Amino acid sequence: MGEFHIGNNKLRRAALAILSTLAIILFFTSTTANASTKTYRDHRDNATVTVHKKGSKVVSVIYQLKNTSKYKKHYQKRSKFYTKVSVINSKTAKLLRKNYKGTITFNRTMGYYGKSYANEQTTPVKGMTNDATDAIFMNVSYFGKNPSKYHNALLSFGYWWNVMDEAPKGNPEGNAVVMKNGRVSFSDNFYEKLPD
Numbered sequence: 001m002g003e004f005h006i007g008n009n010k011l012r013r014a015a016l017a018i019l020s021t022l023a024i025i026l027f028f029t030s031t032t033a034n035a036s037t038k039t040y041r042d043h044r045d046n047a048t049v050t051v052h053k054k055g056s057k058v059v060s061v062i063y064q065l066k067n068t069s070k071y072k073k074h075y076q077k078r079s080k081f082y083t084k085v086s087v088i089n090s091k092t093a094k095l096l097r098k099n100y101k102g103t104i105t106f107n108r109t110m111g112y113y114g115k116s117y118a119n120e121q122t123t124p125v126k127g128m129t130n131d132a133t134d135a136i137f138m139n140v141s142y143f144g145k146n147p148s149k150y151h152n153a154l155l156s157f158g159y160w161w162n163v164m165d166e167a168p169k170g171n172p173e174g175n176a177v178v179m180k181n182g183r184v185s186f187s188d189n190f191y192e193k194l195p196d
Contacts, residue, residue, distance in 0.1 A: 040184040045070050045174045049157075051182045058182050060086045063157045071172050075161060079172045081136050083122070085110075085155055090144045093155075097122040097138065110142055117150070118142040119196070136172065137162045139196055147180040154180045156194045 039050045046067040052060045063083045068076040080100040087093045088109065097106040105126045110118035119142070124135035138159040143150040155178040161171040175191040178184055185191075 038182065040176075040186075042174060042176065042186040044186065045172070047174050047176065049176045049178065049184045051178060051184065053182050056181070058087060058154055058178065058180070060084060061155055061178050063176055065159075065174075068172075072170055075172050078124075078135055079161065081124075081138065081159065083138060083140065083157065085140065085142065087142075087144060092118055093142045093144065095120055095122070095140055099124045099135070110140070115195075117145060117195070134163050135161070141194065141196070143194075150194055151190070152180045153177050153194055156191060158191060158196075 034055055036053045037050060038053075039048050041048050045065065046069065047063065047065040050062040050064075051058060052062075061084070063085075065079060065081050068079045071079055078100045082096075082098040082102075084096045085093050086096075093110050095106060095108065095110050096104065099105050103126070105124060105128075106120065106122040110120050112118055120140050122138045122140065123133075124137065125133060136159055138157060141156045143153050143155070147154050156175070157177075158173075158175040160173040163171065174186075175188065176184055176186055177191055177194065
């Protein structure tokens with residue numbers, strides 16, 4: 001009887017171990033299935049947009065330019081940028097911007113400034129409030145409050161190479177629009193339909 005009881009205990013422990021393992025696998029599978037990441041590339045300037053979703057909702061977007069080979073050598077080093085928007089709720093989002101050195105130049109919740117959507121202009125130098133340098137500037141708008149009013153756009157990004165004098169041809173510029181469903185458009189025409 002004693003041996004049979006010990007055998008039962010071993011079987012019970014083995015069964016519990018298998019069930020625990022299955023539960024862990026199912027948990028990670030359901031969590032992974034609920035989250036998704038997709039990267040889109042703009043062939044005009046090599047910029048990429050990485051969209052992170054949980055279920056059907058966009059939770060964060062990274063817009064960056066690491067490969068600047070499409071631009072003239074004069075611009076290549078200082079055209080690199082990294083911008084991340086993390087959605088807080090339908091009203092607001094947190095915006096992080098790094099310049100070509102990897103220095104954080106903007107890191108706070110987006111403001112409204114009298115508009116019906118959140119909007120910020122980020123600069124290549126922390127604390128800069130005007131166009132005081134030749135480098136990449138960027139406008140970011142978040143339409144989470146009412147995307148349907150803005151052609152179902154959730155976020156828009158537009159960057160340009162600010163110049164103190166007349167802009168030369170071939171200076172860096174680009175844009176990206178992230179839709180409410182997480183898809184990305186690099187169309188200039190669509191971007192121009194949206195407010196700054």
